[in-house]
Amino acid sequence: MYYLCMMKVENEQTTILSNLGFNNLNEMQTAAQKTILAEQNTMLLSPTGSGKTLAFLLPIWQLLQEDVKAVQCLVIAPSRELALQIEQVWRKMGTKFKANVCYGGHSIDVELKNLSNPPALLIGTPGRLVDHLERQSFDTNSIGMLVLDEFDKSLQLGFQEEMNTIIGQLHNLEKRVLLSATSDVDIPDFMQMQSLVTLDYTQEEKDEKLSVRLVVSPEKDKIETLFQLICSLHSEPALIFCNHREVAERISDMLKKKGIYTGYYHGGMDQDDRERILIQFRNGSLNYLVTTDLAARGLDIPEMKHVIHYHLPAKESEFTHRNGRTARMHASGTAYIVSYKEDKLPDYISEDIKILQIKAGKSLPNSPEYQTIYVSGGKKNKLNKSDIVGFFLQKGKLDKTDLGLIEVKDFISFVAVRSSKVKSLLTNIKEEKMKGKKYKIEVARNVIKKID
Secondary structure, rough: OHHHHHHHHHHHHHHHHHHHHOOOHHHHHHHHHHHHHHHHHHEEEOOOOOOHHHHHHHHHHHHHOOOOOOOOOOOOOOHHHHHHHHHHHHHOOOOOOOOEEEEOOOOHHHHHHHOOOOOOOEOHHHHHHHHHHHHOOHHHHHHHHEOOOOHHHHHHHHHHHHHHHHHHHHHHHHHEEEEOOOOOOOHHHHHHOOOEEEEEEOOOOOOOEEEEEEEOOOOOHHHHHHHHHHHOOOOOEEEEEEEOHHHHHHHHHHHHOOOEEEEEOOOOOOOHHHHHHHHHHOOOOOOOOEEEEEHOOOOOOEEEEEEEEOOOOOHHHHHHHHHOOOOOOOOOOOEEEEOOOOOOOOOOOOOOOOOOOOOOOOOOOOOOOEEEEEEEHHHHHHHHHHHHHHHHOOOOOOOOOEEEEEEEEEEEEEEEEEEEHHHHHHOOOOOOOOEEOOOEEEHHHHHHOOOO
């Protein structure tokens, strides 16, 4: 009987990995799965992009019980973006267990309706979870597992009180899992992590795959040097980091004036605008994103070959997190430091860093391959990806190769369509109905709507 059960788990795990596009787990994920299943308290330290989300979701899946119709595992994430990323990975896994995500800015009514039929896995940000606990939106007695993803960032952002409140109401915890991308972290007493087993993979990825290059600007205003650097990257996408929100917007605007289609991303933006720009960056409608350290970790964005530091952060740990956006898993990448010729580099930058000479006069990067199309319906309107694909192919007269990433939210959807096909698509579907209903379908950046 035991043998048959193990065979079933192995077969289901093979299906899950196939759904995610993987053949096997990496060394860190294998060790994490074994440890989380066996131990009461686990701390997993591993670089950004190494697969930590699957590393904890897989053993959590094995521990969930089908006959318990209540929340069994609570995952706390410091940001809306990370919470959504975790939920997305869970959905792709294709398990039979329901998951819901709760975060500030999301409709509380939608969340309350979802929680009326409790998920086995609940993912949320600290403030919104405290809100739900105060409302008694879900029963905490059945929660036996707690995961604190990027818990060091939650502490840095000042969520100690909220996390303390949440953990204080989980009286039947049997298993706790902490995750971080860096090893220089302190664990507060309220987390109650006695007999902790630590898996530290932060040194494993150092850093043969990552090249760091210095790009020297002759001018104090480094915009021209940044422009020439981007033009030398063969139209490949890049993240551009700076230290201040206003600078991110200024750099983005100036690059646009020079002919490079660029967006910006920072914590001062409305959450709907933040999500919209990330959707465009994920699906290839936007290749260059100027951002603060908010994008250094916890975001579902593509693998980057290029990370550019327009400003350097004060701490080496943040420099490491930024660089974690490239040279991930088995890929290689380059981090560029754009520095005025008279500025002194911080101590954490090696003195023998190689200088990259940029030749002026390179042509502008190619325009984005895709544009993002907005659809005014989503999951709650009984629309799914197959419905949208069929409609765009049949009524829009597109080929499958004209479609890119499709993201279906609760009440709206976003579709990446090859730029050269957008005009004919919108013309062809102008008067058409999808599943018997007329939806607004437009180029996304021209639509001002709330993202669910």
